[in-house]
Amino acid sequence: MRRTPTQNHLLAALPADIYGRLLPELELATLPRGWAICEPGCTLDHIIFPTSSIVSVLNPLEDGAAPEVAVIGNDGVVGLAELMGGGTTRNRSVVQSAGHGYRVRVGVMQRAMDNEVPLRHLLLRYALSLSTQMSQTAACNRFHRVDQQVCRLLLMCLDRWASNRLSLTHERMANLLGVRREGVTEATRNMAAAGLISYVRGCVTILDRPGLEARVCECYAAVRIEVDRLLPGNAQSAALPVQGGKPLRATRDRIAA
Numbered sequence: 001m002r003r004t005p006t007q008n009h010l011l012a013a014l015p016a017d018i019y020g021r022l023l024p025e026l027e028l029a030t031l032p033r034g035w036a037i038c039e040p041g042c043t044l045d046h047i048i049f050p051t052s053s054i055v056s057v058l059n060p061l062e063d064g065a066a067p068e069v070a071v072i073g074n075d076g077v078v079g080l081a082e083l084m085g086g087g088t089t090r091n092r093s094v095v096q097s098a099g100h101g102y103r104v105r106v107g108v109m110q111r112a113m114d115n116e117v118p119l120r121h122l123l124l125r126y127a128l129s130l131s132t133q134m135s136q137t138a139a140c141n142r143f144h145r146v147d148q149q150v151c152r153l154l155l156m157c158l159d160r161w162a163s164n165r166l167s168l169t170h171e172r173m174a175n176l177l178g179v180r181r182e183g184v185t186e187a188t189r190n191m192a193a194a195g196l197i198s199y200v201r202g203c204v205t206i207l208d209r210p211g212l213e214a215r216v217c218e219c220y221a222a223v224r225i226e227v228d229r230l231l232p233g234n235a236q237s238a239a240l241p242v243q244g245g246k247p248l249r250a251t252r253d254r255i256a257a
Contacts, residue, residue, distance in 0.1 A: 047079030053099030073160020
């Protein structure tokens, strides 16, 4: 498949003239699985717009745990703290699913934000959507069942991935969610028995997306709706979120799947 920067939804949402001025500065980058793009306290030379990769934003704790607080894929950008003037962050950003993205020097992007008002507004809205995702993830991990958390993780990854196959082991999912591996194993076994997924050697294949959406807690839909509200050009591949068998609708102008 031909690679292009517009496979990232933020870049695709830019006005044509701004995109044209930014295009010469965009450099295709390979994102290997396990690469730590950003470590706590470190500054970045480049920010990255993923196109075919998933990046996990982790919150390292003193006991060695590092639960996932956000997922970034073709919907966003890695390195937002640099652009917002924070310089560094205490989070760790690691490539969860290998792929590609486009990188641009931090200084170039900061000057573009200063000069291009639509770009600045777009990235500020994305920052708000990312904040919503982080706060909803924290609530979900505290109050909802493990099987609901697993459903949320799978659906959020699926929204940012070009295939229904996800490379996720039980151990990896447990680490991302901050739960026991046995709980993830039981949850995926029940989903597989219900025909929702199949799991073979660390690869999860989604067989029945509507079925997952019917089981997931409200956190997934809350984030999806907020992303669609803030970033109207950021159409995702999923069907309309459902809960309890009824579609969730929050805005008149929700983008069709």
